[in-house]
Amino acid sequence: MRAVRTALFGRRARRRWIHLILGGALAMPYVFVGSVIIGPLIGDDHVLGSLTAQLSSFAVGLPLAAVTALFPLTRPMSVAAVRALCGVPDDALAEGPARSRAARGRTAAWFALHLGFGGVISGMSLALPPFAAVLIALPFFSALRDSRLGMPAAFGEPWVLALSPLIGVASLVALAACAAVAGGLLAHWAPRLLGPTPADRLADAERRAADLAVRNRLARELHDSVGHALSAVTLQASAARRVLDQDPEFVREALAAIEDTTRRTVGELDAVLGVLREADGARSTAPAPSLAADLDGLLRRTRAGGLRVSATVGMDPAALPPLVSREAYRIVQEALSNALRHGGDSCVTLRITPAGPDLTVTAENPLPAHSPATRPGGGHGLRGIADRARLLGGAAEAGPAAGVWRLTVRLPLMPPKGHA
Structure with missing residues (x-):
């Protein structure tokens, strides 16, 4: 149990979570650009009000992020963030800008993965905690039950109310688990995508x-x-x-x-x-x-x-x-x-x-x-x-x-x- 708690909420997991949030913040400008492209296509000026439109904007923004990652400073910036937050050994990461086409391609793939995973985890981090807090408090505050807050009718059933705190806690644990898995995957892929190439080792x-x-x-x-x-x-x-x-x-x-x-x-x-x-x-x-x-x-x-x-x-x-x-x-x-x-x-x-x-x-x-x-x-x-x-x-x-x-x-x- 202690190992699970450390894996989900330990210092390394928290730092990797911050790394994912940073990726989500970097993804926002690309999402906005994607919304400008998606809006006219779906005939909706309020793209951010629709989940489908948001996901479409996100899907359009990630390739744009990969293209901008070809600039020389992207790899040093990404390496610095990985070293500080992901717990990857220093010697497993490259120094300086990417020197070859293959290294630039791997840097672009890393940047897209970081922003993609970061955008998903950031969205979940914004949405799930308030939802979980409402579920945990729902049996104890009648005002919440009366307002319904757009919840399905099933949440008015007594047995659902009894389980809602457990569902709320489970959703928070699920969020931590998703962040831990995503952070672990990025830490695992970082040496492969941001590691030194033969040209880097020669230099x-x-x-x-x-x-x-x-x-x-x-x-x-x-x-x-x-x-x-x-x-x-x-x-x-x-x-x-x-x-x-x-x-x-x-x-x-x-x-x-x-x-x-x-x-x-x-x-x-x-x-x-x-x-x-x-x-x-x-x-x-x-x-x-x-x-x-x-x-x-x-x-x-x-x-x-x-x-x-x-x-x-x-x-x-x-x-x-x-x-x-x-x-x-x-x-x-x-x-x-x-x-x-x-x-x-x-x-x-x-x-x-x-x-x-x-x-x-x-x-x-x-x-x-x-x-x-x-x-x-x-x-x-x-x-x-x-x-x-x-x-x-x-x-x-x-x-x-x-x-x-x-x-x-x-x-x-x-x-x-x-x-x-």
Whole structure:
């Protein structure tokens, strides 16, 4: 009994009832248009006074509603109402306007069903409660019996009067049952008619892929810029502390390098966060670092941390394409950062040379004597380098070779179209 009461009058049933009433309200303009068409056909100017004329107007209005449902905003409006009132899971419904002819057709069918069921239930909701109230009160008020209110003569019989309250209550229960069934049918059909089509699923997958690409790009940029700066500043401060009393000139150089590194990193961080601001229409004005703009500065700041860097550059960095110059800078930065973290004060040999249609970046440093070549749980920087190279159509290799740790990256000087 409790399950029946919940099914007919529970919170979900009441919300679906409201959804049906909303459909009835939306149906009214189409019914009025239908009455304008039906009136001349039946020769009656008072269409709304005849039940048959009303039903005919309703039948004419529903196809008109289906036609107007082809407008783009119909599906988002219907989906919002279903989510709020019908208890349908969010992932079972599509986002945005219908993109295909089939999706628009299903939206039109849904809109007609919603307005059709809603119009019937709304009419019953307006007519049955007053009728049921009269039936329930009929045995107890003689004025109601005397007025008859257009009721059949049988309602004057004693046995009918005795049953009229039960009939009134039964009519209210029947109304609730009709509303529950109609609401349940709409909730059952909603995923089929308003659910995502293959085109919607493809568009959603593309959005997720784009979001993931932005997140990966942010992760790489933060790892390379901020991670390198923190490693460099830590080693520079450590080196300055060790020789604080013996070599004041080196300490001054280290402090200057720390100041320069942190200042540049703040600018780079602003550029990275500008990727987030682009979603709001605001772009950062801080330029991304590149080999052409800052290779010498990167080498100078790295050497100030105690790492000996032997660099060979086989071309003018300013002649590189901007995209290749930016990505190569980050790759060199990560290679030097790894050497700072794991190589101590060893020497790094860096070569940046053209090789046919590619730019080759090679970094070598001696393997540490007492520490692993890779950190447990680490390797994010190497993955970032590989990602950068792959996105430009190149490749990256890293690993121990003949007593040294060697990183070799190949970047096409003409990246694939679509990268910027």
